[in-house]
Amino acid sequence: MDFSLSRTQEQWQAAMAEFLEAEVYPAEPIARAEVAALTPEQRWQRPEVLSRLVEAARGAGLWGLWLPEPYGGGLSHLDFAPVVELSGRSPHLAPEAINANSPDIGNMELLQRFGTDAQRAEWLEPLAAGEFRSSFAMTEPDVASSDAGNIATSIEVDEAAGQVVINGRKWWSSGAMSPDCRVLLVMGKSNPRGQRHQQHSLVIVPMDTPGVQVERAMTVLGFPDACTGGHGEISFTDVRVPLSNVVGDLHRGFGLAQARMAPTRLMHCLKLIGVAERAFDLMAQRVPKRVVFGRPLAQQGLVQQWIAHSRVEIDQARLLGYRAAWSLDHKDDQDSAAAISALKVVAPAMASRVVDRAIQAHGALGLSQDTPLAELNAYARQMHIADGPDEVHMMAVARHELRRYSS
Ligand SMILES: Cc1cc2nc3c(=O)[nH]c(=O)nc-3n(C[C@H](O)[C@H](O)[C@H](O)COP(=O)(O)OP(=O)(O)OC[C@H]3O[C@@H](n4cnc5c(N)ncnc54)[C@H](O)[C@@H]3O)c2cc1C
Incomplete structure (x- = not known):
C-alpha cells in the first residue's frame, strides 16, 4: 500500500493551491461586499467576482477536471480528491469556480451515467460548459x-x-x-x-x-x-x-437518486476536510500570538489538545475520504456504499469539532464577520443533515456490518 500522492494528484493539488492563494482568498471579501450591495431583485445573481474566478479556473486548467471525457478532464475520483479537498477551504466560491459544486456535480454525473444521448446533448453539455x-x-x-x-x-x-x-x-x-x-x-x-x-x-x-x-x-x-x-x-x-x-427507466428513479448521491457525498465530505484545514490554519496562526495570563494560548495545555485532536481527526477523515474515492473508482455503487456512509458519518462531525475549536480559540472574533469561521461553521453543520442525516449513514454502516454476522 502506497500512501504517497501520484504525480497527477501532486500536479493538480499544486495548481489548486496556487489558484486559492492567487485568486480565491482575495475574492472572498469582494464577493461578500458584492452580495451585500445587491438590491432585493438582484439578490440571487452570481457575483461578478465569481464569474472572474470561473475564467481564472479555466485558464489554470482546473475547470471540470472530474467529468469524464469528452465533457471534462477525466480525472478519477482519487486523482481529483486533493483538488476537491482544497476547494473546501473556500466552500462558497472555489467549488463553483471549478465546476465541482453541488447539486450540479451530482446532476452532471447522473446525466452522464444514465441520460440518453439527446438528454446529454441538451442538458449535460451546457452544464459541463458552465452555460447554465x-x-x-x-x-x-x-x-x-x-x-x-x-x-x-x-x-x-x-x-x-x-x-x-x-x-x-x-x-x-x-x-x-x-x-x-x-x-x-x-x-x-x-x-x-x-x-x-x-x-x-x-x-x-x-x-x-x-x-x-x-x-x-x-x-x-x-x-x-x-x-x-x-x-x-x-x-x-x-x-x-x-x-x-x-x-433512465420509468419507476427506477430511487436507484438512480442513490447512485447520484454516492459521488456527491464523497465530494461534500472531501470539501469538509478542506473546511477543517482552513479553520485549523486560522487557529494555529492565532494561538501563538494571543497572550492570556502571561503565556500565549499556544502554550496552554488545553489549547495544545485542541491542536493535537484536530490534526489527528482531520488526517483520519482524509484517509477515509481517499479510501472512499478509491472505492468509487474500483468498485460498483453497492460495494462503495458502506465506505461512503462511513465517511459521511465521520467528516461532518470532524469538521464541526475543528471549526468549533477554532472559533473558541478566536474568542468573540471567531463569531464575527471578520473571519470565515462563522460561514465554515454553518457549512459543517448543514452537512450533518444534507445528503442524508448522520443517523441514516450510521444505520447504513451498522446494517452493512451486521449483514456479515447474519447467516
Ligand atoms: C443546506 C442544505 C442543502 C440541501 N440541498 C438539497 C438539494 O439540493 N436537494 C434536495 O432534494 N434536498 C436537499 N437538502 C435536504 C436534505 O437532503 C434533507 O433535509 C435530508 O435528507 C433530511 O430530510 P428531512 O429534512 O426531511 O429530515 P427528516 O427526514 O424529517 O428527519 C429529521 C431527523 O430525523 C433523524 N433521523 C432520520 N432517520 C433516522 C434514523 N434512522 N434513526 C434515528 N434518527 C433518524 C435525523 O436526525 C434527521 O435530521 C438540503 C438540506 C440542507 C440543509
Missing part, C-alpha cells in the same frame, strides 16, 4: 425525506399526450434561486403500488415550464448561500414535460 446551472428537487416539506421512499410528489404518465404530469412541493432545492438555474431534476412517485424501490421516477424539468413556481428561499443558520444560488422551495402544479424527459 441546475438543481435537484427531492426533499419535500410534508414527508420525512431522510427516507427517500417517502417522497410523495406525484408523477402521472399521460400516455396519449406522451407526457408526464407533476404535482407536489419541494424544498431545499439547492441552486434553484439563481437566475442561471435553467433545469431541475425532480424525483416523484410514478408507481405508488410498486415495490418499495420501484415507485419513483426522475424527470428533467426546465425551470420555465408552466406550473413550476419558486415560492421562497431557505436560509442555512441565517446564511442565504447567495453566491451559489441559495436553496429554493418550489411548487409544481400540473407541470407537463415529455416522457422523453424521464432519466
Whole structure:
C-alpha cells in the first residue's frame, strides 16, 4: 500500500493551491461586499467576482477536471480528491469556480451515467460548459425525506399526450434561486403500488415550464448561500414535460437518486476536510500570538489538545475520504456504499469539532464577520443533515456490518 500522492494528484493539488492563494482568498471579501450591495431583485445573481474566478479556473486548467471525457478532464475520483479537498477551504466560491459544486456535480454525473444521448446533448453539455446551472428537487416539506421512499410528489404518465404530469412541493432545492438555474431534476412517485424501490421516477424539468413556481428561499443558520444560488422551495402544479424527459427507466428513479448521491457525498465530505484545514490554519496562526495570563494560548495545555485532536481527526477523515474515492473508482455503487456512509458519518462531525475549536480559540472574533469561521461553521453543520442525516449513514454502516454476522 502506497500512501504517497501520484504525480497527477501532486500536479493538480499544486495548481489548486496556487489558484486559492492567487485568486480565491482575495475574492472572498469582494464577493461578500458584492452580495451585500445587491438590491432585493438582484439578490440571487452570481457575483461578478465569481464569474472572474470561473475564467481564472479555466485558464489554470482546473475547470471540470472530474467529468469524464469528452465533457471534462477525466480525472478519477482519487486523482481529483486533493483538488476537491482544497476547494473546501473556500466552500462558497472555489467549488463553483471549478465546476465541482453541488447539486450540479451530482446532476452532471447522473446525466452522464444514465441520460440518453439527446438528454446529454441538451442538458449535460451546457452544464459541463458552465452555460447554465441546475438543481435537484427531492426533499419535500410534508414527508420525512431522510427516507427517500417517502417522497410523495406525484408523477402521472399521460400516455396519449406522451407526457408526464407533476404535482407536489419541494424544498431545499439547492441552486434553484439563481437566475442561471435553467433545469431541475425532480424525483416523484410514478408507481405508488410498486415495490418499495420501484415507485419513483426522475424527470428533467426546465425551470420555465408552466406550473413550476419558486415560492421562497431557505436560509442555512441565517446564511442565504447567495453566491451559489441559495436553496429554493418550489411548487409544481400540473407541470407537463415529455416522457422523453424521464432519466433512465420509468419507476427506477430511487436507484438512480442513490447512485447520484454516492459521488456527491464523497465530494461534500472531501470539501469538509478542506473546511477543517482552513479553520485549523486560522487557529494555529492565532494561538501563538494571543497572550492570556502571561503565556500565549499556544502554550496552554488545553489549547495544545485542541491542536493535537484536530490534526489527528482531520488526517483520519482524509484517509477515509481517499479510501472512499478509491472505492468509487474500483468498485460498483453497492460495494462503495458502506465506505461512503462511513465517511459521511465521520467528516461532518470532524469538521464541526475543528471549526468549533477554532472559533473558541478566536474568542468573540471567531463569531464575527471578520473571519470565515462563522460561514465554515454553518457549512459543517448543514452537512450533518444534507445528503442524508448522520443517523441514516450510521444505520447504513451498522446494517452493512451486521449483514456479515447474519447467516
Ligand atoms: C443546506 C442544505 C442543502 C440541501 N440541498 C438539497 C438539494 O439540493 N436537494 C434536495 O432534494 N434536498 C436537499 N437538502 C435536504 C436534505 O437532503 C434533507 O433535509 C435530508 O435528507 C433530511 O430530510 P428531512 O429534512 O426531511 O429530515 P427528516 O427526514 O424529517 O428527519 C429529521 C431527523 O430525523 C433523524 N433521523 C432520520 N432517520 C433516522 C434514523 N434512522 N434513526 C434515528 N434518527 C433518524 C435525523 O436526525 C434527521 O435530521 C438540503 C438540506 C440542507 C440543509
